[in-house]
Amino acid sequence: MHAFEYVAPLSVDDAVTLLQESGGAAQVLSGGTDLIPQMKEGRRRPPLVVDVKHIPELNELVYDPVEGLWLGAAVPCHRIVGNGAIARAYPGLVEAISIIGGIQIQGRATVGGNLCNASPAADSIPALIVHRAVCHITGPDGARTVPVEDFCTGPGQTVLAPGELLVRIHVPAPSPNQGGAYQRFIPRNEMDIAVVGAGAALVLDEGGQVIQSARIALGAVAPRPLFVEEAGAFLAGKPVSEEVLEEAARLAREAARPITDMRGTAAQRKHLSQVLTRRVLLQAVQRARGEEAGRRNGHA
Amino acid sequence: MPSKVMVSTHLNGQEVTFLCEPRQTLLEVLREELGLTGSKEGCGNGNCGACNVLLDGVLVNSCLVLAVETEGRTVTTIEGLTPPDQLLPIQQKFLEHAALQCGVCTPGFIVSAQALLEQNPQPTEGEVRRWLAGNLCRCTGYDKIVRAVLDTAQTLAGNSAQDSDQEVGG
């Protein structure tokens, strides 16, 4: 690794100041499970590393059935996954978070870091998108919010301007009759980057037969996590049926524009986009109806 | 020359202070500065678990922790996990089940399995395998490792896996 300076500020303001003074050259360190390998490989060479794990706001994890979920950007995955109330309120989000790496990665990796690393294949991002998450950012010019689907702008790139810090993520409280799910396809059963990831969240009517609203998002099929608005819009007002869900899945496949790389071929990814979308929609329906599929979380 | 930082951490039950560069990982400092070579480097990027330690009681890959991040924290390595006067039940079961061949991944597995059993004292085979997915072994195919962990759980729960019958088959 190159030589760098390390600092651990205790407040958001101090962190923002450090980031701003570096002119964008400093790098934020939360879990380190992406940054440290990148530095070892020489892909990132920041002169200054700003450890944000000592900042109280970034460590907050608060869930309230009315207020929703406030997720500090430096909260490690295992704290989220281990929180029963959050897991019950947002199973489709928590299952995405729970499969970021193996158990050791879960001990360090953060959702904030997963988001800011902005890999097109990140597991948490499609799930955050479909759950309507909003990013709360503080910078030299004050605070602002960005819907999570707009946060990533390209592989490894976000809307954060020099000096800006992602402080926390807000997820609205779940509606009644809401269900969400995330599945990814990987060649092994764990430890792999998603070949394709699919997240879905929908709200059914009281009877559980009609879809009131739906959101679908895909990972690893575009330069950034893909919010497939048209597929979700198609589902609004439709009755739950195999044909309807399949059509939404087909629309998701249409929207996907994957590449061929060493983790998957474009044809495979297009195909999986449809397969996984259908599967998460089915699961989201079951969860919205209060039934639960008897299958491993997160895996296709 | 890059400047060094002084770090104080609670390591294996003792207050330890060391000098390191920010770019040195916890794994590197443990092995090269503190003489604790029980944690191994197998991959350097969090994919094999051979470097596993407990950080504030949480299982982590020490190759992905900067040593400076352990300031004020608690670190337990394989050396600290091993009791002074006897082996842990998991260590004993690894030996009895021949759950190691070359042994280089074994410290990581012991730390990882111990963390599992503390969190989930009666895991199913599937839960054991999922937990251990981040610990790579190339020698054993995991069969005897999983048996050793399940046997440890059973033993700790008070049931003995040994019965007095004669050996069967084999």
Added chain:
Amino acid sequence: MSVDPQRDPVKGQNGQNVGQGGGKNGYRVIGSRPLRPDGTDKVTGRARFGADIRLPDTLYGKILRSPHAHARIRAIDTSRAQALPGVKAVVTAADLPSVESKIQDLGEGAINLRYLSDNLLAHSKVLYHGHPIAAVAATSPHIAEEALALIQVEYELLPPVLDARSAMAEDAPILHEDLRTDEMGVRGDRPTNVASHLRHQRGDLEAGFAAADVIVEREFFTSPVHQGYIEPQAATALYNADGQITIWTTTQGPFSVREQVAQVLQIPIGRIRVIPTEIGGGFGGKINVYLEPVAVLLSRKAGHHPVKMVMNRDEVLKATGPTSGSYIRVKMGANKEGKITAAQVFMAYEAGAYPGSPVGAGAGVILAPYRLENLQIDGYDVVVNKPRAAAYRAPGGTNAAFASETVIDELCEKLGMDPLEFRLINGAKEGDRRADGPVYARIGYLETVKAIQAHPHYTAPLEGKHRGRGVASGFWFNWGGRSSATASLNADGSVSLVEGSPDIGGTRASIAMQLAESLGIPYEQVKPQVTDTDSVAYNDVTGGSRTTFATGLAAYELGQKLKAEMLRRLADLWETEPEAIHYEDGVFSHGEERLGFQEAAAKIHETGEPVMVSTTVYPKGVGPGFATHVVDVEVDPETGKVTILRYTAAQDVGKAIHPSYVEGQIHGGVAQGIGWGLNEEYVYDQEGHLLNASFLDYRIPTALDLPMIDTVLVEAPNPGHPYGVRGVGEVPIVPPAAALANAIYRAVGVRMNVLPMSPARILEAIWAKEAQAKEPV
């Protein structure tokens, strides 16, 4: 009889209680499962592996590697690196003496020393992405790394060639201007990438195919795969001021390291001492030297400081191993009675940057389980711009069996015959002649087929969609080699055993058990240790499935010699002849005199010279090994994902000295075979850059990818060993890829001919089959 592991996973394999003493079948020790002597150190992290060696004032060495797959080196400028504070030495190929073209037998493969030298530090060309060019020693590994970035190299890029068939083409880029094909002993006259062509031939191929009622011909493609040992290569070398060289290294063969270092650096072996550390996996990949000679050079140049060099995973994958990718064509015919009438094989193996692929071994494995008269095998050793192939557990065997065992499966399908029945009809036995020539002595192949036939797995119903069951067989030659060992009788009756075989998988225990059995004392009284090259005579590498066989034979002889010496000494004491003394159940007796073993040892110690014996062996009575495997899979046709439901491996193990370690060898080989079959491969871009040099994207199986693996240990004792030992370590990796392919066929109806059978490839095969089904006839 085996207990269903699903019911009782905490028992050991086959239902036995673990950790118990007591031998079986009339043996006191052999067949029991004692704890290994190095076990406590290994479960506590105390054991010292290659990178754990720490000497005072050690310098750290790092290697600069080629970013290109094929290029001429125009110039190297190391001046800026040398000027960096903290850097103590920089070396390039210019620091290596020139060595002649000479073949060195490493034990598991041979190498031309000129190529070995060039692979350590490239002389005029770089031949693969990752090829070493220069090395630096500095006061910290970080400074060494920074120094590498300051070395300037000027390259002239050349087009790379990346697979065997392309490399064999007329207009292929040539790697070695002076390489000529060894055409079955005759040297070719043109520059080529084909290092050699071998042929095995007997009978009448044309008549054989004419007599066939069914013929299947298929071609197969495999990529290089890596041994995947969890511990990267690591060595520390000290070139002392007095010219004595000490090397601590993680290796399968300290004597081989000594020989390679001596030859490459042109230093007499008498000045070199190699101390093997504990070794974190080898599988054949830790026999070639990659670091040691470079560390020695750096140590001398840096002023006689120890220099420690540890590879990272990226380097391990880029520049050590792997085993050959291959192109294989198999054509086989059988008559309607199920008898193989002819077989023709074409195999081209990628040697990597220098000649020496295991195509010869592949040619021996491919038809080994079968009896047939009409055959022809052509094998080609072909260089390509990839790292030089190193031995990997039954080198060449898995590639071969993937081809032949799936063709046989297809033949069985066309004949409407059960695949195990087919193997019983054609299976080789004692007296049959292998395709590459040798006649079999006592072997246990048919027993492994019958063991699977009789196993509950084979008859268990397999219900559910997209599920299938496949079988495959495999073979490995095994090897004898040379072993040397000594044993000293201590005054308390313990025996110190000193041997030279690095312990990769529990051989300290299996060797100690054989000495204990031979001497009639408990296992716990034998203290084995693995020693360095100055402390015992020559030992061939731990590899080739030889160690329990050959070093075990040495241990057996030591036991016999110790017993003879003790009898001689007691005969003196009791004023009689050694033949008149009775020794049984650990007690020496003669008339009224009785002494237990420990008392005898104490007495002998008091009354004369110490007792120490030594032996060296080079056994010829090697027993080859056979296996038959069966696997159940489920394939998700929408994703191509394969889940392994159940796996059973039956293997002829000769005699299981320590059954837990024999089972362990089978488990490990099967796991590697599964990884090879489903997920592992080297991925290159068009320019020859290795894209997946990390455990993230070079995907070896995790605990979540495998089920429990049932083993059946068939014991057909090898007559060439006093306890019937056969090598067991390599056979298990040979069948799995083929067994999986056959199971996948039965699950989703596609015959895979490319490894790995990754989800994307299976999807494409399914789509191609569906497209074909839709085509108008």
